[in-house]
Amino acid sequence: MKAEILCVGTELLLGDIVNTNAAYIAKELANIGIDVYYQSVIGDNDNRLKEGLALAFSRADIVVMTGGLGPTYDDLTKETVAEYFHRNMKLDAASLESIEGFFKRLGRPMTENNKKQAMMPEGATIFPNANGTAPGLAVSENGKTAILLPGPPAEMQPMFQSAVLPYLMGFSDKVLVSHNVRIFGMGESRVEEVLHELMKNSTNPTIAPYAKMGEVTLRITAAADTKEACEKLIGPAIEKIKKAIGKYIYGIDVPDLQTAAVEKLLEHNVTIATAESCTGGLISERITQIPGASRIFGCGVCSYANEIKHRVLGVSEETLQKYGAVSEQTAREMASGIRRLAGSDIGVSTTGIAGPGGGTKEKPVGLVYVGIDSDDLTTVLKLNINYHKADERNYIRHMTAQNVFRLVLKALEGKENQDG
Amino acid sequence: MKAEILCVGTELLLGDIVNTNAAYIAKELANIGIDVYYQSVIGDNDNRLKEGLALAFSRADIVVMTGGLGPTYDDLTKETVAEYFHRNMKLDAASLESIEGFFKRLGRPMTENNKKQAMMPEGATIFPNANGTAPGLAVSENGKTAILLPGPPAEMQPMFQSAVLPYLMGFSDKVLVSHNVRIFGMGESRVEEVLHELMKNSTNPTIAPYAKMGEVTLRITAAADTKEACEKLIGPAIEKIKKAIGKYIYGIDVPDLQTAAVEKLLEHNVTIATAESCTGGLISERITQIPGASRIFGCGVCSYANEIKHRVLGVSEETLQKYGAVSEQTAREMASGIRRLAGSDIGVSTTGIAGPGGGTKEKPVGLVYVGIDSDDLTTVLKLNINYHKADERNYIRHMTAQNVFRLVLKALEGKENQDG
Incomplete structure (x- = not known):
């Protein structure tokens, strides 16, 4: 079975957004054994869309399209x-109802052009959109199948x-x-190196690596007659x-990682x-992303200024003067200080140089201390985060948070063993 | 002048890497007035590469290709x-010398197949590669131009x-x-409705809308002989x-919005x-994303628990009991409390029901109060945030932050007028 990916959108053609949809869909299709030989991007243009679709179907059985399902006059994918x-x-009455419901929840009037999003080719299979107004759809006939999906990844991916x-x-x-096996602390090339033979020789299940911002995921996928038979293939x-x-x-x-840590805390x-x-x-923000976090999280302090580190968290002035804000000692006192202030079981802390400025020879950009204070584990980790040049600040902050969550999981391992 | 972008690489087709090159090149071409109507991705396959190139030249004057310039047998772009x-x-003697020099600097022996990277079509214009071994090149004849660039963005972008x-x-x-005109507080369909005639009738400059998470951007683009002439078209x-x-x-x-607010604060x-x-x-995290934020931000408190709202921020127990944590009164006391604690010019606060649970009839999910306390503006906004169902918690928190930044900008408007 051969497929092509056809992404529609002037914003893609102009390079205003990066086409992450094509990579996402390609990977998902590869995973279920569907070959992709071509990916294309076309603008919201009637004729080119027609030609592009005909060309794609001349080469493939399935054409997966993204974009052009919006409410405006230049959204033409469905019509094509x-x-x-x-x-x-x-x-489509059900789609219209769902779009109306969406606007009702928003408390906004539905504009006339939004109705266009409920217009569907006759006989289409409709994919509801839980995250936006444009439903997806599929039309299939004589061995040719078109699958149409909304452009925003936050809508497309869950629908997929x-x-x-x-x-x-x-x-x-x-x-x-x-x-999905989640891995932290080991790079993608190293994972591939160690597991090369296993990955190469696995056809059912397949083992596919995905790398993202310092994490690696191995997705193990099996195909069989029943769910149970799949699990039997995956287990070993x-x-x-x-x-x-x-x-x-x-x-x-x-x-x-953050969900793993918060779930264990809960x-x-x-x-x-x-x-x-x-x-x-960032860390309190990530903890509180998870519903129910209020049961285990009550207080976070962002002590950006030294004065706040001292006055609110109780880091001693001597420590700040002698070792500086970015030091093992400060991280330690921040962790114990917040634990005391909040009256919590665990206190965690971060202090470091996130860049782009502020680095020195002794304390370069990427130097970070993360601390934890708890009955089971009290320690400070010194990190030298290797950053991507263009996005160093975000990356360093992200990796700092990841290391804190890893530390929290480590502190809870003792509990795991006690409980078990 | 029309161009097409043709990216070559099996790793792109399989979705192992995201095609950032296409977006980068598209943006650069759009910037200099070269239209791109198609982007394609093809694997390292002889026949499909030939067909793809012929198809691209049947539609465009310039074909910009990335990838397939490596030393191995399946790197076929130049030959095609x-x-x-x-x-x-x-x-090409100069390319060979440069490749040899590259390996010498690395202190590694050059393998025989690297010589392939110095083989060039006769009469090609060669683009030296300062960051890798594969030079880029262009071949031009009878109004058709092929531009070949290496695949790794770190090599391609500087060469471009x-x-x-x-x-x-x-x-x-x-x-x-x-x-780019940035808009907050008005949905994309509403913006298009209000500006429909203007957008439809604008050809130079063009007006294109982009929507993202509750914001809309209008990009106004003009083409003319000089930068000044462009500005004259865009101004009106x-x-x-x-x-x-x-x-x-x-x-x-x-x-x-966050950058607009932080820049004004600075x-x-x-x-x-x-x-x-x-x-x-989330708000302190967004403020501190911006380098230099420490000049205007020293302290944030995430008071998730009522006890912390009272003990750290000084919200009165009476207020919490009488009106509840999600109330105008609590938001007001949180804003003044953090301003007092930090000794800052402005204090801002958020309290609300982010969902998915925790909503009641009186206080439904999406009910949020955002507060500000400052010399110029002290107020509390009541928001009923209309959420996307699957991602309500993130969306509600995002829109809450956006409204806080809007409020900060509003508080600074007075300063703008004073200063002006």
Whole structure:
């Protein structure tokens, strides 16, 4: 089965946004054994869209399109596909209702042009959009299938997982099951090096690595007649991975480090408080992203100024003068200080040079101390974060937060063993 | 002049890497007035590469290619282009010398296959590669021009700036200028409705809307003989937009609301402190994303628990009991409390129901109070944030932060007028 990816949008053609959709879809299709030989980007132009679609179908069975499902006159993808399949456009009542509901929740009047988003080619399979107004859809006939998805990744990706994958699996008689092994503290090339033989020789399940901002995920995917048969294929592969790189694995099927840490805190009823300097609130922000975090988090202080480190967190003036704000000693006193102020079980702290300015020879950009104060673990880690030049500040702050969450998981390991 | 972008690489087709090159090149070409109607991605395959190149030249004058310039047998871009133009491949002595020099600096022996990277189609213009071994090149004949660039962005981008842009400027006699009008508080469809006639009738300058997370940007782009002539075309369009929706415009050519607010704070030397409940640190995190923020920000408190609102920020127990944590009164006392604690010029606060749980009939999910306390403006805004269902918590927190930054800009307007 061959597929092509056709992304529609003048903002892509002009380079205003990077086409992450093509990579995302390509990877997902590769994962379920669908080959992609071409990816294209076309603007919102009637004729070029028609030609592009015809060309894609001359080479492939499935054309996955993104973009051009919006409410404005230059959103033409659906109409082009309807024309290709000789279908009329028809108002889809369920889609209209869902769009109306969306605007009702917004408390805003629905504009007339939003109705256009509920117009669908006759006989289309419709994919509801939980995150926006444009539903996705598929039209299939004579071995040719067009799949149309909204452009914003935050709408497209959940729709792909919840609706498009099951739809595509309908073309096969197999069931597909995936598990994600989350890895922190080991680079992608190193993971690939260590697991090279295993990854290369695995066809069912497949093992595919995904790298993102200092983390690696291995997605293990099996195809079989039943869900149970898939799990039986996946189990031994995960065991082999654990054996090879177990200490870098922080979870399986958890979305990310912060969720893994907060879920463990919730599970063990352990409260945490944050004292942040270089991360500026990033850690408390990430903790509180997770619903229910208020049960384990009550207080964070972003002590950007030394005076606040001293007056609010109780870091001694002597420490600040003698060792400076970016020091092991300050990180230690910040962690114990916030724990005392909040009355929490764990206190964590960050202090470092996030750049781009502020670095010196002794304390270069990327030097960060992260501290933890708790009954089970009290320590300070010194990090030298290797940064990507163009985005150093964000990257250094992100990696600092990741290391704090890893430290929290480590502090809870004792609890795990006690409980178990 | 029309161009196409043709990116070569199996790793792109498989989605292993995101195609940032296409966006980069597209933006650079748009900037100098060269239209791009198609972008394509093809794998390292002889036949498909040939077909892809022929197709691209059937539609465009310039084809910019990336990738496939490496030393291995499946790097075929140069050979394909040579064949298209009926040129022989020939060893380029200067390129060979430069590749040898590169390996010498690395202290590594040059392998035999690296010599392939010095083989060039006869008569090609060669672009030296300061950051890797593969030189870029251009071949031009009968109004058709192929530009071949290395795949790694760290090699491609500097080469584009130093060699490709000067080469391309030889083809164009126009200059292009863009300005971005940033809008907050008005949805994309509403902006388009109000400005429909203006946008539709504008050809030079063009007016293009971009929407992202509750914000809209209008990009106004003009083409003319000189930069000054472009500005003269753009000026009246911006005036018309200001006249129609001026109160929703928070800046021109600023990257986002948080930057607009922090830059104004820096400009006027006004310090700020944050007291966050439902945003959990998001606002302090966004302020401190901006280098230099320490000059105007020293202290943020994330008071997630009521006890912290009372004990650290000084919100009275009576207020918390009588009106609850999510109330105008609490927001007001949080803002004044953090201002007092930090000794800052401005105190801002957030308290609300970010969801997904925690809503009641009286205080539903999306109800948020944002407060500000300063000499120029002391007020509390009640927001009913209309959320996207699947991502409500993030969206509500994001929109809360946006409203705080809007409030900060409003508080500084007085300063603007005084200073002016």
